[in-house]
Amino acid sequence: MIGRRALLAAIVVGVLAALGPLLPAYPLTLITQALIFGILAMSLDVLLGYTGLPSLGQAAYFGVAAYAVALLATERQVGLVGCAAAGIGLAAVTAAVFGFVAIRARGTYFLMITLALGMVMWGLAFRWVSLTKGDNGVSGVPRPELGALSLSAPLPFFYFTLAAAAVSWALLGLLVTSPFGLGLKGIRGSESRMAALGYNVWLHKYLAFVIAGVFAGLAGVLWAYYNGFVGPTDVQLVTSVEALLMTALGGPGTLIGPVLGAGVIVFLKNFVSVYTKRWLLILGAVYIGVILFAPQGIVGALRRARR
Amino acid sequence: MLSRVGPWIVVLVMMLAAMAPASAAAQSGPIKVGLLVPLTGGASALGKDMLNGTELYLDEINRQVGNRKIELIVEDTEGVTATALTKARKLVDQDHVAILTGGLLASTGYALHPFADAARIPTTYPVMSSDDLTQRKPARWVVRTGWNSSQSMHPFGEWVAKNLKYKKIVTVGFDYAFGWETVGGFQRTFEEQGGQIIQKIWTPLNTADFSPFIAQVKPEADAVFAVFFGRGSLQFVKQYAELGLKAKVPLIGNGTLTDESVLPQMGDEALGVYTALHYSAALDNPANRKYAKAFEAKAGKVPSYYAETCYTNMRWIVEAIKAINGKVEDREAFLAALKKVELKDFPRGPVVIDKWGNPIQNIYVRKVERVGGQLHNSVIFTYPAVSQFWKYNPDEFLKMPLYTRDYPACKYC
Numbered sequence: 001m002i003g004r005r006a007l008l009a010a011i012v013v014g015v016l017a018a019l020g021p022l023l024p025a026y027p028l029t030l031i032t033q034a035l036i037f038g039i040l041a042m043s044l045d046v047l048l049g050y051t052g053l054p055s056l057g058q059a060a061y062f063g064v065a066a067y068a069v070a071l072l073a074t075e076r077q078v079g080l081v082g083c084a085a086a087g088i089g090l091a092a093v094t095a096a097v098f099g100f101v102a103i104r105a106r107g108t109y110f111l112m113i114t115l116a117l118g119m120v121m122w123g124l125a126f127r128w129v130s131l132t133k134g135d136n137g138v139s140g141v142p143r144p145e146l147g148a149l150s151l152s153a154p155l156p157f158f159y160f161t162l163a164a165a166a167v168s169w170a171l172l173g174l175l176v177t178s179p180f181g182l183g184l185k186g187i188r189g190s191e192s193r194m195a196a197l198g199y200n201v202w203l204h205k206y207l208a209f210v211i212a213g214v215f216a217g218l219a220g221v222l223w224a225y226y227n228g229f230v231g232p233t234d235v236q237l238v239t240s241v242e243a244l245l246m247t248a249l250g251g252p253g254t255l256i257g258p259v260l261g262a263g264v265i266v267f268l269k270n271f272v273s274v275y276t277k278r279w280l281l282i283l284g285a286v287y288i289g290v291i292l293f294a295p296q297g298i299v300g301a302l303r304r305a306r307r
Numbered sequence: 308m309l310s311r312v313g314p315w316i317v318v319l320v321m322m323l324a325a326m327a328p329a330s331a332a333a334q335s336g337p338i339k340v341g342l343l344v345p346l347t348g349g350a351s352a353l354g355k356d357m358l359n360g361t362e363l364y365l366d367e368i369n370r371q372v373g374n375r376k377i378e379l380i381v382e383d384t385e386g387v388t389a390t391a392l393t394k395a396r397k398l399v400d401q402d403h404v405a406i407l408t409g410g411l412l413a414s415t416g417y418a419l420h421p422f423a424d425a426a427r428i429p430t431t432y433p434v435m436s437s438d439d440l441t442q443r444k445p446a447r448w449v450v451r452t453g454w455n456s457s458q459s460m461h462p463f464g465e466w467v468a469k470n471l472k473y474k475k476i477v478t479v480g481f482d483y484a485f486g487w488e489t490v491g492g493f494q495r496t497f498e499e500q501g502g503q504i505i506q507k508i509w510t511p512l513n514t515a516d517f518s519p520f521i522a523q524v525k526p527e528a529d530a531v532f533a534v535f536f537g538r539g540s541l542q543f544v545k546q547y548a549e550l551g552l553k554a555k556v557p558l559i560g561n562g563t564l565t566d567e568s569v570l571p572q573m574g575d576e577a578l579g580v581y582t583a584l585h586y587s588a589a590l591d592n593p594a595n596r597k598y599a600k601a602f603e604a605k606a607g608k609v610p611s612y613y614a615e616t617c618y619t620n621m622r623w624i625v626e627a628i629k630a631i632n633g634k635v636e637d638r639e640a641f642l643a644a645l646k647k648v649e650l651k652d653f654p655r656g657p658v659v660i661d662k663w664g665n666p667i668q669n670i671y672v673r674k675v676e677r678v679g680g681q682l683h684n685s686v687i688f689t690y691p692a693v694s695q696f697w698k699y700n701p702d703e704f705l706k707m708p709l710y711t712r713d714y715p716a717c718k719y720c
Contacts, residue, residue: 024400024401025400025401026396026397026400026401027401029393029396029400033393126482126511129482129712134482134483134712135414135481135482135483135484135511135512136413136414136417136483136484137388137414137417137418139417139418139421140418140421154400227389227392227393228392228418228421228422229388229389229392229418231388231389231414231418233387233388233389234389270393270394270397273382273383274382279383280347
């Protein structure tokens with residue numbers, strides 16, 4: 001199973017990497033964007049797909065990391081390593097604190113608490129004007145340098161993002177197939193049974209929550225560099241919901257599904273909108289179609305069709 | 308194995324195929340103009356006016372300058388800065404536009420200019436009024452064809468203190484660059500004339516219910532000065548009257564509070580509100596009469612400032628293209644030409660660009676009145692040729708900080 005997954009992963013990453021130089025700048029930046037949101041959606045998948053925890057606050061960790069990078073890079077001229085460490089570290093700390101509050105709840109209540117915590121972060125981004133510059137946001141974040149290599153052009157930044165996404169995919173893939181990951185799946189199936197078997201359910205869920213926060217933070221770091229701008233909209237509920245939709249659309253509990261979901265949504269948003277002003281209608285129709293005909297998401301449906 | 312990976316590759320290839328670029332622009336092909344407007348979301352009504360204004364001018368010249376066609380490429384920003392940046396990248400990298408224009412929020416203006424400077428793409432801002440882009444942080448590749456936030460408020464602050472004789476004013480406004488800079492400009496000149504700002508209330512950009520904010524207004528205020536636009540203007544003016552404050556404390560505001568983008572949807576609640584802006588649909592000059600008539604025929608409504616500024620902006624761009632004989636590929640020359648355009652007969656009145664890239668233009672003090680059953684922004688006073696620095700010395704003005712949430716400080720709060 002792992003061999004097959006690794007092969008599939010190598011093929012997808014290889015195809016993307018080979019296509020990189022062939023593509024013009026704009027599609028390349030869009031694929032980069034899709035990969036960044038793919039990492040965010042994968043991080044959510046650990047919670048939603050594997051642990052059965054529907055979180056509506058994933059943008060909080062994404063946003064914290066993005067703000068950390070933007071502020072450090074523009075005001076203190078901190079380099080890539082420092083910014084990334086600070087961003088991911090802050091996201092982890094935020095998730096560790098929020099996890100204490102959120103993990104106690106289940107189902108809809110978990111959804112509500114993560115939603116509320118996410119709104120707290122949005123409120124901070126919006127109201128703490130002296131730090132975050134409020135609704136103005138932080139602009140002019142320069143693309144980083146990796147040693148002597150500048151990542152400012154679309155192609156190097158694409159490869160950088162692709163590498164980050166591939167590493168995330170590999171690490172999360174190892175995580176969900178590890179005994180710990182199987183424990184998470186068990187919790188998704190039946191929490192009480194896992195508890196009766198002697199598993200520390202709370203700790204499993206808490207660690208999954210923090211790990212998800214870390215990877216959301218990684219996505220946030222990339223996003224700040226990608227867009228050169230971070231504002232309250234990045235921390236907003238809409239971003240969390242979008243991550244949830246990407247995960248649900250692609251197929252929760254598959255890791256690659258959410259990345260595909262992110263690709264489809266970024267693609268629909270940016271290409272369909274060129275041809276029609278009613279692109280939101282098409283996006284809505286796609287959501288409804290997936291819920292009606294492929295409740296397990298695109299990847300879920302593909303897998304079922306093959307059986 | 309292939310059956311496992313096959314569908315993936317098909318999906319991937321299909322997505323990439325759809326992303327294939329249009330053929331690259333030839334030198335003698337059409338001149339592409341990239342327009343960023345909010346067509347969905349809370350500001351879509353403003354975006355529609357911006358689009359209609361732009362198209363109206365292009366229709367007048369049959370989308371042709373000399374022997375080159377003009378091709379307008381419109382992208383929806385949803386009124387969100389991050390989306391505007393993505394779309395700007397698309398217009399430049401994919402469509403290879405010769406010029407970038409449009410945009411709504413002042414905060415987007417601050418976020419977009421590093422991109423324009425890095426991409427070395429001539430850019431005009433007909434709407435985005437971020438003060439500092441023509442003051443302390445000049446953007447090399449951006450020419451402002453609209454206005455800046457505090458420009459119309461410097462004269463208005465003085466006018467209110469002198470003519471309406473208000474002593475104590477409470478300000479309410481959107482909590483971001485545009486709100487801060489507008490209130491800052493007003494506060495500075497109003498207080499220099501002996502007035503006092505006794506309270507500053509800030510509301511989030513997407514506020515739907517203003518009653519908690521209106522309830523905070525100090526009762527000793529002589530007037531309330533409000534800064535909103537779009538849906539915010541409609542809702543604020545309505546709630547201000549509904550909560551019974553309008554009868555006790557008069558309402559005044561910045562130009563977009565009663566702009567024609569929202570005025571047709573307002574009722575008696577807007578009557579008597581004083582505002583100031585560099586345009587009013589009711590302006591009585593030949594260029595505006597002709598323009599307003601043509602716009603009404605096209606859009607079925609009175610033109611707003613958003614429509615006028617985009618109409619003027621498009622004409623501005625075309626004048627610059629004419630000046631360089633259509634050779635927009637020479638970006639430096641195009642940019643220089645954009646900065647040199649000088650015309651007397653815009654609907655808003657004569658406009659000249661100052662050394663910092665901001666228009667010097669008339670500022671009109673307006674009052675909402677009912678004329679023939681419809682609400683109008685009747686022009687009651689004109690300040691001719693107002694610069695972004697008002698009566699101040701530019702060098703000294705630029706030494707002061709940018710107007711923000713806390714500057715000028717609220718001395719009388």
